Amino acid sequence: MSPQNEPRLTKAQRQAAARERARVQREQQRRRERRTRVLTIWGIVAAVAVIAVVIGLVVANGIRGQVADSGPRPANANAFGGVTLTKPNQLATSPAAGDVNVADTQSPTASASASGSVLPLPHGVGKAPAGQPAQIIVFVDLACPVCKNFEATYANQLDSWMKEGKATVEYRVIGLLDGTASTTNYSSRGANAAYCVANTAPTKFQRFLTSAYEQQPQEGGRGLSDDKLNEIATSAGAPDLSSCINNGTYRPFVKYVTDQSRLDGVSGTPTVFVDGQRWSNSGDFTAFAQKIITARK
Incomplete structure (x- = not known):
């Protein structure tokens, strides 16, 4: 149509x-x-x-960019960044000895490697001399939940070995988890606070670590503030350390110790050595360490 x-x-x-x-x-x-x-x-x-x-x-x-590559070394820390407890709440004391510089970090050498070990032996880690207590060295990060669990599980045993004169416990506090555990580099800031305590109030160092772990912030958040870290330090019995903590006095030292630890094969925390033997982070640490301590002459 x-x-x-x-x-x-x-x-x-x-x-x-x-x-x-x-x-x-x-x-x-x-x-x-x-x-x-x-x-x-x-x-x-x-x-x-x-x-x-x-x-x-x-x-x-x-x-990170605000942290200088060189800065002061705190008192009561050895050349490798270790703070050594000879007895509970008692540090092996030493004066502050000049500055450190990240440029001075060194790769492991043959003399600093465990014979036959797969991973290098970090500088300053080895078997204690005969007649001396065993050397327990723990690389820790205050933002590390596994470090918190290690301390909660084995702190009393570590204290017992120290009281009996069977072992010393050296802590190397590093900032390995910066950028992952918090948005404000809490790992390094917490380590800085720990070294502030070691420098000024060595008898309060162990209590500070314990309290910092007890108040460990949730992973991925902002982490504890510098003011809170100072509060933890003063609650542990240290004097006001706000200047040292807020100014990041030992952040360059933390940077140095962390970089050296990485070069030495420390890729996670806690990394624990007993007389130069590396714990696998599995099984009972007490049994692992006791066997080594018992075998000492």
Whole structure:
């Protein structure tokens, strides 16, 4: 049928058709507007996420970048960053001995490697001389939950060996978890606070570590503030250390000890040695260490 022969629409039909076309056009417009809003919102969300990542990287890099490569060595820490307990709450004391520099870190040498071991033996780790207590060395990170568990499980046993004169316990506090455990490099800031305590109030060092672990922040958050670290130190019996902690006095030292630890094959914490023998972090540490201590002459 040709258009000329098609029946003519009534006025009411033409008005209804016009209304339907208008409705369809309005619906199509609404759909376009909805798509535009969704795309705009997702665009804003993506942009905010990118900005947040950039800001986070800038802040994290800024915090690390503010740490000098050289700085003072605290009193009562040995050449390798170790703070040694000879008895519970009693450190092997030594004066502050100049500065450290990250450029002076060294790769393990043949004389600093365990004979036949797969991993290198860190500098300053080995069997104690005959007639001396066994040397227990623990690499720790205050942001490390496994370190917290190690201390909670074995602290009393470590104290017993020290009281009996069978072992000394050396802690090397490092910032291995910066950038992963917190957004404010809590690992290094916590280590700095620990060395502030060792330098000024050596008899309170062990209590500080215990309290810091008890109040360990959740992984991935901001970590404890410097003010909170000072509060933990003073609660442990140290004097006000806010200047040392807030100024990051021993952050370069922490940087040095952490970098040297990495070069020495320490890739996680706790890493524990008893007279130069590395614990596998599995099984009972007491049984592992007792066998070595008993075999000493």
